[in-house]
Amino acid sequence: MQSREATIKSLYGVVVKMKLGPYGNPKASDSANLDSAAELLLRSGRSPAEALMLLVPEAYKNHPTLLIKYPEIVDFYDYYKGQMEAWDGPALLLFSDGKTVGACLDRNGLRPARYWRTIDNVVYVASEVGVLPMDESKVVMKGRLGPGMMITVDLESGQVYENTEVKKIVASSNPYKKWAFGYSSEDVQMVIETMAAQGKEPTFCMGDDIPLAVLSQKPHMLYDYFKQRFAQVTNPAIDPLREDIQKGIHGSIDKAIQSSCVKLQAIYAVRNGSQLLVLSDRSEELEPTRPAIPILLAVGAVHQHLIQNGLRMSASIVADTAQCFSTHQFACLIGYGASKIWSSKDSFLRWVLRDLLEFRSDRPSIPVGKVESASSIVQRFCTGGMSLGAISRETHEAIAIAMNRLGKKVSAYIARLRNSKPGVPLISPPPHHDIYSIEDLAQLIFDLHQVNPKAKVSVKLVAEAGLISGHDGGTGASPVSSIKHAGGPWELGLTETQQTLIEKELRERVIRRVDGGFKGGVEILMGAAMGDNEYGFGYDAMIATGCVSGYA
Structure with missing residues (x-):
């Protein structure tokens, strides 16, 4: 909304001469x-x-049906897609202006929403049926909101409009199809043909134990300093391959505009009519006496400068770069203001955080006879439960036997459980899709304790037994961008949770376990010094069962 503040010229159809804003905080x-x-x-x-x-x-x-049955609704969305960015949820939105009241779900549909109407013309919307006591015989209409669906009630007439009815009324109010075709910038084209043809991102297993960019002594790209953030409990992952109705790869930049304005200052160029700013790191575009800067830094600087001068919506920013080759890097550039990206491949290296730590003690070593017995120590170690194997008896007999076998890992058995086909690459199951809040997680822990009051319920958030997993730990199958750029070092998570639990006087109520790339005694001593109770091993367990680890 900051980008649009300088472009809004009227309200209620009346031209506004004074500057309005801010429209957000x-x-x-x-x-x-x-x-x-x-x-x-x-x-x-x-x-x-x-x-x-x-x-x-x-x-x-x-x-599957919207384009065929309701083309006017598609025309409405096509017209506005280049004028207003979409807001994603997950969210169940309730709205009213005093004359109309309604509810709608975001396009991902991760929030439960049910509605019903009674014979006395009262409409209810709630997350579940049964929230309010009522006579079932009086219900004359009921249903649920799916992804992107809406329901409204006209408070003056009492009319109830379901999803397609209300959207047809809105979409039919203007000739959006004619308006959309009147803009040359509405020519839709594929941004990346190879990704559309392949239809997938590479999927790998194991973890990422390469160095943190902020500590590396080797050259690094700016993207490596950014990590993906998400709400693990309230935002279950959306699979862009098998839930492709939520995703698209269409853009609205006119392919006919290919001239470069890299020789001009951004503000001067836009004020003189340029609608496309191309930021390039090609050698022929660089001044011989000036070093190149990261394209992400350049995009962010130009984006913010245009916003400050009220010109951001007057031009698009194109990043012409050889510094971008992964989905994480594309996400960084788009997040910092790029409208379009031309890219090529490159390579990079990183370092690890624990290499900066060392043991220092002024206490003498204790006699071996006073050291805790090995049989007692090993009770604190545990092997990693990976993917489907985490809930199977076979895991405890032979850990991930087929984890690194040649060929596809999705057997007929796994395919049947995952409702897929054998040989099709699958990522490890995401968080529960029936948990949407911290309260839901607490309810799940409570329910499990009703089954077994003595059970230690362990989640990757602090419960009775807390698990701190580092970013370099492994998984059964994951997109390479998640392996490389999701999560953080266990050393930071361990120290921060230790300090927080002590501050809140909760440390003694938690049995805390740490894992993620543990390969030897050094990691155990580090974790113990930071206050941990138990230590998980997945990598060593897989090596012990015959897996081969290779490094390029």
Whole structure:
């Protein structure tokens, strides 16, 4: 919304001569900023349903029936896709302007939402049926909201409009198809042909034990200093390959505009009519006496400078670079302001955090006879449960026998359990799709204790037994971008949780375990010095069962 503040010229159809804003608050939550954006659209004369269709659009590109049965709705989304960025959830949104009240889900549909209408013309919306006591015989209409769906009620007439009804009313109010074809910038093209043809990102197993970029003595790209962040409990992962209705690879940059304006200063170029800023690190474009800077730094600087001068929406930023070759790097560039990316491949190296730590003690060594017995010490060690094997008896007999066998790992047995086909690459199962909040997680822990009150319930968040997993630990199967750029060092997680638990006087209530790339006694001593109780091994266990580890 910061980018759009300088481009809004009117409200209620009246030209505004003074500058309005801000329309959002960077310090506020996502929900608060979404509320501000929705209020702005309402005050500009749009209905609540239209405002929410603009802000939280349905996944319409790959929809099996929308294009055939309701082309006008597709035209509406096509027209606005280049004018308003989509807000993703997960969220169940309730809205009203005093005349209309409604509810809608985001395109991913990760929040439960059910509705029912009674004979006395009362409409209820809740996460589950049974939230409110009522006579079932009085229910005349009921259903649930799917991904991107909406329901509204006209408070004046009492009319209830379900998803396609309300969207048809909004989409039919203007000839969006004609308007969309009137803009040359609406020519849709594939951004990356090879990714569209392959349809997937490489999938690997094991972990990533290469160095942290911030500590490396070797050259590094700026992308390596960024880590992916997500809410592990409340945001279950979306599979872009097998849940492709949520995803698309279409852009709206006119392919006819290919001239470069890298010789001009960004502000001067935009004020003189340039609509495309190309930031390039090609050798022929660089000044011989000036060193190149990271393209991510350049994109972020130009993006912010255009915002500060109220010109960001007047031009698109294209990154022409050889510094971008992975999905993580594409995400960084787009997140910092790039509209389009031309890229090529490169390579990089990193370092590890624990190499900066060493043991220092002024206490003398104790006699071996006073050291805890080996049989007692090994009770603190545990092997890693990987992917499907985490819940099978066979794991305890032979850990991940087929983990590194040649060929596809998805056998007929695994394919049947995952509702897939043998030989098709699958990532390890994501977090529970029936857990959407910390309260849901607490309920799951409570339910498990009802079955076995003595059980130690362990999650990768602190419960009775807490597990701290480092980013260099392994998994059964994962996209390479997640292996490389998701998570952080266990050393940081361990020290931060230790300090927090001590500060809150909760440390004695938790049995804490650490794992992630443990290969020997040094890691155990490090973890013990940082206050840990137990230590998990997956890598060594796999080597012990015959797996071969290779490093290039």
